[in-house]
Amino acid sequence: MAKNICCLALLLLATPLLADTRLSELLAGTDDTPALSGLQVSTMERGVLNQSLAFGFAQLTDAGTVPLRIDHKLRVASISKLVVAIGVMQLVEGSALDLDHDVSDYLGWELRNPAYRDEAITLRQLLSHTSSVRDGPRYFIAAGEGELRDFFDPVSRFWDAGSHFASEPDQTPGEYFSYSNLNFGLLATVIERVSGQRFDQYMANQVLEPLGISARFDPCTIPPAQLAAGFRKRPSDGVWMPEGPWVAQVDGGQPTCFYGMRDPEQAQRFLSDYEIASNASLFSPQGGLRASADELLQVLRMLAAGGSLNGRRILGQDAVAAMLEPQWTLNAQGSNGVSAGEAEPGGPTDGLMTSYGLSVHRIDMGDYGFDSGPRLLLGHLGEAYGVLSHALFDPVTGDGIATIITGTADDPAASPLGHSPLYRIEEEILRWWLSR
Numbered sequence: 001m002a003k004n005i006c007c008l009a010l011l012l013l014a015t016p017l018l019a020d021t022r023l024s025e026l027l028a029g030t031d032d033t034p035a036l037s038g039l040q041v042s043t044m045e046r047g048v049l050n051q052s053l054a055f056g057f058a059q060l061t062d063a064g065t066v067p068l069r070i071d072h073k074l075r076v077a078s079i080s081k082l083v084v085a086i087g088v089m090q091l092v093e094g095s096a097l098d099l100d101h102d103v104s105d106y107l108g109w110e111l112r113n114p115a116y117r118d119e120a121i122t123l124r125q126l127l128s129h130t131s132s133v134r135d136g137p138r139y140f141i142a143a144g145e146g147e148l149r150d151f152f153d154p155v156s157r158f159w160d161a162g163s164h165f166a167s168e169p170d171q172t173p174g175e176y177f178s179y180s181n182l183n184f185g186l187l188a189t190v191i192e193r194v195s196g197q198r199f200d201q202y203m204a205n206q207v208l209e210p211l212g213i214s215a216r217f218d219p220c221t222i223p224p225a226q227l228a229a230g231f232r233k234r235p236s237d238g239v240w241m242p243e244g245p246w247v248a249q250v251d252g253g254q255p256t257c258f259y260g261m262r263d264p265e266q267a268q269r270f271l272s273d274y275e276i277a278s279n280a281s282l283f284s285p286q287g288g289l290r291a292s293a294d295e296l297l298q299v300l301r302m303l304a305a306g307g308s309l310n311g312r313r314i315l316g317q318d319a320v321a322a323m324l325e326p327q328w329t330l331n332a333q334g335s336n337g338v339s340a341g342e343a344e345p346g347g348p349t350d351g352l353m354t355s356y357g358l359s360v361h362r363i364d365m366g367d368y369g370f371d372s373g374p375r376l377l378l379g380h381l382g383e384a385y386g387v388l389s390h391a392l393f394d395p396v397t398g399d400g401i402a403t404i405i406t407g408t409a410d411d412p413a414a415s416p417l418g419h420s421p422l423y424r425i426e427e428e429i430l431r432w433w434l435s436r
Helices: 002-014 021-028 079-093 123-127 148-152 182-195 199-208 264-272 293-304 317-324 424-435
Strands: 038-045 048-061 064-067 230-232 247-250 361-364 376-384 387-393 400-405
Touching: 021 038, 021 048, 021 424, 038 293, 038 424, 048 293, 079 123, 079 182, 079 199, 079 293, 079 317, 079 376, 079 387, 123 182, 148 182, 182 199, 293 317, 293 387, 293 400, 387 424, 400 424
Parallel strands: none
Antiparallel strands: 038 048, 038 400, 048 064, 230 247, 361 376, 376 387, 387 400
16 A cells, blocks of 8 residues: 555646545545556546546556656557447448448458348447357457458357357347457458458548547557556466556557557568458457547547537537437346346346447446436446546536546455446546536
């Protein structure tokens, strides 16, 4: 705890005007929540940015601790999916894609679940996690190891005994929700084949730059001084040590440019021969966006404004409306989907996902146990490599919050349960925002 207090004091001296008592308490750790390595929080009111806060540290180096700034970028995990959906919807608006067309025609090879051979799989189903595609033991193929279609080829070593498809009864494409990262490897590959651009470049040129942000899916294009690492107090053996040292999990030092490539020069040589639409999963479309909380808030501002930002049209109002409206809702029997997200059903995260749009998590705050504030929040949650993130807004008022927790000193699932399926630390930050 002494180390946490030291780092907290360092940050508060460096950014005295950004200090907030409750968030400072959460950074240091409470009886109910673990200490945090760092925290970015950005909020908006009526669609306008009104507060940006940063606490903790971004990197631990031989030269000392690098304080976390509001402009540091982190791997924001599954909020990346929300941004990918914007890229897909731009192509839908341009008539290059149709949400309800057989995705096989866009991929250039047949994608069919063997258990539902007569049912086409569509972009709408991929975006809403109702496609019957499953992650299996892995959901990306590293650079140079194969093509994305190998996941769905019975003679490939990536077939994994057919585990990338649902085989259970009553899980027909379009009917059953099961959260799957592999959906977004497929979507990124479709983007490449239709646009003729590499996924990371398409997203930079058509989505991120028009939004006025320098977030990127390739961390090796981001100046190292702008990257913050994800942390845990958990060494490589997987055992949590709350009183031990912080251990960087991702982007500590030289980042991995994409799956299978850490060295930037080696990565550039590989990319010079990369075949467009062969395997866009290596760019981590499901979780690899590096962005700051302020940049995530720009995405929310655009959605809250019906597709425009700072006078520039990013998406049409109809496309935004399609993203935000429910594409799947858990039925009263709970029989048409898995509400626990990526966790095992039957645990404390049951009820985490009960309504979902086109890569938009729709949260009923009453069901989450919040008795005041907005009834509905739209956006997405993320968790990977120590990072916990959320980007959520109220579609009625245009108020919103983007949060990136850079890491926790103990397993966040070990904290006392609150009243929602969220980790307790996430619940406490939302409570802080709603109290304001």
